[in-house]
Amino acid sequence: MKVDFWGHEFEVNMWLGCLGGFLIAIMSSMFGFGGGPFMVPLMTVALGLPMYIVVGSSLLAIFFNTAMGTMRHMQFGNFDLLLFLSMFPAALLGGYFGPQIAKRLSPLVVKRVACVGLILLGLKLLDLY
């Protein structure tokens, strides 16, 4: 498929994009997270698209998944309103303060800290320590 973006034309392998998106969507709706950190590498590395087209378009694709996943979770009775009401304002506040703090920190350091934290959390879930 050919995609036009700000005067540049890109050739996108939609089969690969849809297959990857499909698998990421199953995983992310199953475990209840967004899926952005997997979608961005899929579109930049596997599809070879530049970052500036990926940021907005991947968000749009993920939105479809989150909306559908939310509906299905509600249908199965997996949604708790009170818990949601306690987390939702916190998520909004975090989204507001996050970028302001991000300006003052080196993204490199943050990512390395996150990397260590994720490994620890992952090993904990696997019951390895």
Place this chain on the structure above:
Amino acid sequence: MKVKFCILPLLALVMMAFALIPQAQAEENGPAPTITLDKTTLDNGGEITVSGQVPAGAQVYVEVFAADKTVRANRFDGKKDPKTGKIPYKFYLTHEMPAYYKIFIPKDMQPELDKAKAAGKGWKYSEVLKKTGANAAYSAPTKIKIDKYQATIMASIIGSRGDLLEAMDEKATKSESMKLVKGRFRSVGNLLAAAVEIKPDGAYAAKMKLRSGLAPGKYNVVVTAVTERTMEGDKETVKKVKSEVASFENKQTFPTVYLSNAGTSINLLWPFILTLAISIFGVLMGAGGGFILNPILVSIFPALPHTIVAGTVMPTVLFSQGSGIYNYSKIKFINWKLGVGIGCAMLVGGFIGPKLTEMITLDQFKFAFGWILLVLAGLMYWQTTPGYLEKNKKEQSILKEFKKRAEEAAKAKGN
């Protein structure tokens, strides 16, 4: 005439005898245990003592369950049957599981519980009930309604539970209810405790500890006294008497609230603080907070089912995603063809995923999530390697340049 007169008193005698028989049977098993609770209310858990009198020499079991709060429990049977070699693909679901269920057994049976604890996650509830004799007291969950579905791979893909099968008989319901109880409450300590002290004369007392964060409302307590057990071959006959139902009330005050879908109480400040901290960190590392929030919630609130966690965290990001899309679309920074194209594939995936959450156990959830996080850590590390940074620098400057142009274009249009 004479014959008739003879029959009447005889009839009366027979009727009296019938009336006497049930009484005689109860007499044979011993008088019903007496039951007294030392409190009528608890404040978000605590200690409550049940005491009374049973026939001398009897074993005493105390069954405690939430009387007015029920939760959902489900189990997917995807294990190969060793006899037939087939996978049953049965899905069991109930909405009537008591939100709290526990049997307190005599103190001297502690070693059996220790053995079960040592067996780890694979412990068998039904076996422990049998070994400790607590199955004599196991009664509240046998009355729940359990729906049984024949799941198929195809039905799972389209996201249905499958065909509803015929209702199970009493015996099958009892045995399935034990599996659901174990699946719901999981640990030995949640379901059984050796706490009943019995004196030789039959006076008993049990200090029952209820942890904080349980369902509020009415709790029922029933005492079962087993007076005699006889084994005939494999079949065990148990003579038992049950006490009347005693109840107490578990109270809670804000901000601790009961989550009816999750079947547990929680102090609402905790999820708030956690979400705030994690979503800030999520912005910093460029990944949504759900990756960290989900595993942390299931780890520190073991009573919170993973299905509820996944299903409730997901909608919280919906809004921020929507506003992000709106901001990007204002400066025309979204390629709709690309986004909607891949989005359609993700729509299908999002339809299937939540069904799968239901079909896996908490341990499988943790296991899979553990690996996902390790992969994610790998991706994060890759983003800090020099090769990636160099490429990213160029891309970021192009991104900035394009954004600037896009914003200017949007402004020019506005004017």
